[in-house]
Amino acid sequence: MSDCHGCGEATSVLPALSKGPAHAVIAIIGPPNSGKSTLFNRLTGLRQKVANFPGVTVEQHSGRVKLDSGRDALLIDLPGLYSLAARSEDEQITHDVLKGLRPGVPRPDGVLLILDSTNLGRHLLLAAPILDLGLPTLIVLNMADDLSGRGGTVDVAALSQQLGAPVALISATRGDGMGAVMDFLDGADARKKPLIELPVINDIPQCRRWASRISDGAGYHAPAPPYWTRRLDAIFLHPAAGPFIFVLVVVAVFQTIFKAAVPLMFGVKALIDWSGNVVGALLPDSVLRSLLIEGVWQGVGAVVVFLPQILLLFLFIGVLEDSGYLARAALIADRTMAKVGLQGKSFIPLLSAYACAVPPIMSTRTIENKRDRIATIMIAPFMTCSARLPVYTLIIAAFIPDRPILGAFLGMPAAAMIGLYVLGFLMAVITARLLKSSVLKSVRTPFILEMPPYRLPTLRSLALRLIDRAKVFLRRAGTVILGVAIALWILAHLPVKDGKAPPLEASIMGQIGHAVEPAIRPLGFNWKIGVGLITSLAAREVIVGTLGTIYGMEPDAKSEGLQQAIRRDLTLGGAVALLIFFAFAMQCMSTVAVVRRETGSWKWPAAQFAYMTAVAYAGAFVANQLIH
Amino acid sequence: MSITLTTRTFTFILEWMLQLSFKSESGRATATAASLSELRRGEHGVIDRLDLPADQALRLMELGFLPGASVMAALSAPGGDPRVYRVDGSEFALRRETASRLILRAARDVA
Numbered sequence: 240m241s242d243c244h245g246c247g248e249a250t251s252v253l254p255a256l257s258k259g260p261a262h263a264v265i266a267i268i269g270p271p272n273s274g275k276s277t278l279f280n281r282l283t284g285l286r287q288k289v290a291n292f293p294g295v296t297v298e299q300h301s302g303r304v305k306l307d308s309g310r311d312a313l314l315i316d317l318p319g320l321y322s323l324a325a326r327s328e329d330e331q332i333t334h335d336v337l338k339g340l341r342p343g344v345p346r347p348d349g350v351l352l353i354l355d356s357t358n359l360g361r362h363l364l365l366a367a368p369i370l371d372l373g374l375p376t377l378i379v380l381n382m383a384d385d386l387s388g389r390g391g392t393v394d395v396a397a398l399s400q401q402l403g404a405p406v407a408l409i410s411a412t413r414g415d416g417m418g419a420v421m422d423f424l425d426g427a428d429a430r431k432k433p434l435i436e437l438p439v440i441n442d443i444p445q446c447r448r449w450a451s452r453i454s455d456g457a458g459y460h461a462p463a464p465p466y467w468t469r470r471l472d473a474i475f476l477h478p479a480a481g482p483f484i485f486v487l488v489v490v491a492v493f494q495t496i497f498k499a500a501v502p503l504m505f506g507v508k509a510l511i512d513w514s515g516n517v518v519g520a521l522l523p524d525s526v527l528r529s530l531l532i533e534g535v536w537q538g539v540g541a542v543v544v545f546l547p548q549i550l551l552l553f554l555f556i557g558v559l560e561d562s563g564y565l566a567r568a569a570l571i572a573d574r575t576m577a578k579v580g581l582q583g584k585s586f587i588p589l590l591s592a593y594a595c596a597v598p599p600i601m602s603t604r605t606i607e608n609k610r611d612r613i614a615t616i617m618i619a620p621f622m623t624c625s626a627r628l629p630v631y632t633l634i635i636a637a638f639i640p641d642r643p644i645l646g647a648f649l650g651m652p653a654a655a656m657i658g659l660y661v662l663g664f665l666m667a668v669i670t671a672r673l674l675k676s677s678v679l680k681s682v683r684t685p686f687i688l689e690m691p692p693y694r695l696p697t698l699r700s701l702a703l704r705l706i707d708r709a710k711v712f713l714r715r716a717g718t719v720i721l722g723v724a725i726a727l728w729i730l731a732h733l734p735v736k737d738g739k740a741p742p743l744e745a746s747i748m749g750q751i752g753h754a755v756e757p758a759i760r761p762l763g764f765n766w767k768i769g770v771g772l773i774t775s776l777a778a779r780e781v782i783v784g785t786l787g788t789i790y791g792m793e794p795d796a797k798s799e800g801l802q803q804a805i806r807r808d809l810t811l812g813g814a815v816a817l818l819i820f821f822a823f824a825m826q827c828m829s830t831v832a833v834v835r836r837e838t839g840s841w842k843w844p845a846a847q848f849a850y851m852t853a854v855a856y857a858g859a860f861v862a863n864q865l866i867h
Numbered sequence: 868m869s870i871t872l873t874t875r876t877f878t879f880i881l882e883w884m885l886q887l888s889f890k891s892e893s894g895r896a897t898a899t900a901a902s903l904s905e906l907r908r909g910e911h912g913v914i915d916r917l918d919l920p921a922d923q924a925l926r927l928m929e930l931g932f933l934p935g936a937s938v939m940a941a942l943s944a945p946g947g948d949p950r951v952y953r954v955d956g957s958e959f960a961l962r963r964e965t966a967s968r969l970i971l972r973a974a975r976d977v978a
Contacts, residue, residue, distance in 0.1 A: 570960050
């Protein structure tokens, strides 16, 4: 849900099967929130999303497991589902993969069916259609620690006999009982197909009776209700305290992102400056040194500085998701969503769009109603994604004085930041209203939200997320932003006259900037911002790198740093206009591409881009005129 | 020393908050509720039928909202909508518009 710019490569990329000993292809299936992704991570070590939240995994992810016998097994992690009836798109995907109908995905040789052992009565329901497929299946009962901790029991051998398939009791978070899973993956030849009598799959009451007969026969004792979950819910869903805590959590997250990240950012900045100086000192005064220091170091460095902040944001999102609080937040906020005319399920993608719009746009596949789905896709990019953070931070830090509003708890910069997040959300709400009352009218589908028990997020899972995030961010800094920085530096040094680079204003870059300047002058932007707006069509944070490069080449700006240079060069009206422009504009190629893919035509992304740019321009214009 | 003190204070405040907010949820059956949405917090009811289009009914039945299943109303969002319902050891939040379509058995049939 939270993976951003890696978008393209993070999903549905199955490693090509290499030649050699035959690989067993094993699918992992299970109901939402049964711990599939945790098991997948545990087995593959691949960076894959884990969240204590139903409906997160949408595309199938895959990864290799090294087995003791020296062979490999290819694991495919499938979307969570309650049944095999293909009602929504993610259920369709799972259905197709298991039947071998999905192009590009090999038909599985076996299935790991992962069920929550604390919820066996309900989860066993899925066993019927899965066993009916006739594939060798290992029933994995997860959360064994939770089951025994709450006084529940199950007789694994008896259950195995009842189901005619092997059963393993494990704890994926703690790594208990993984031996049986590895043995199953390794014993490709010894696996046999289950042979038992199954209920009529479409008759749910009958399946249900079958499931309870099986679990009774296996001596299953359901565990006591999760004590801490009940107690915590009494606080978090308290009529008065609940919403208060909700607001408190939101404010605390932003305040911390702003305050706690500052020393870390100074650290990274110092490191970048120091390394730049070291490299600069090693090189003779040449074109190459100018390119490296002014182009690359200033440009890429200006963006890399924001790594601590983005990681902090993802740490918070990770904790909220994995702990199970996000489901409670969705519940508290549902009424607001209903008023806008969106169904509750839209809330989950929209919440996660705070990290990045791309994964939630893909996860809208869980929404059965096509019109609701497109409406959610259309508004997702208005939610303040993490790529806006560098832009916001830079401008806010340059223009908003750091004065306390509520003592030490809330300062003006954090308040401005929250304001921008609210602004994006409000525009999403208005857009949703417009769409739902015109082109995308539809009947409402029911809101069903599972409340998972609270769990302590594991360090392992949080660390995996952050490492993944840092990689994606740095990879982009090393490719797109590096490329733009070099291109800009070259454009800024052409045309060469008498063997000397022209003054900045006369360079090709300056000419391009000046060409667009008339269009953006009403917004209070100068030509340098104009160049930034063009380059940030690729991705929002590129503008920070671009400005870093441009100001890095100005003799007097070089010494004062990017923040001061911008403060001197922009009016307050222009700065606010820039913030509002970035709050609304769709400056992100990845989002355009993914909307094209998910809606199946250029119609929606084109309309979305035009609409968002128009709103951004209008908003920035009004802001600049008012504050003038 | 000071760390232990802080921890103890924290534990104390937490316990106090829990005392305030944790009301006992003794399972009471209701005599009057006609649908799930009319159950008040802590009340039980037994589902008679699901007055919903087939695909929506099936989805809910998969989760345990089956005819004959006992459901308890638990906590809710502020304002009482959506509300969390406890069925078969799991908890699901439903909006009132959905819950009102899950018709309960009359109390005498339940007994």
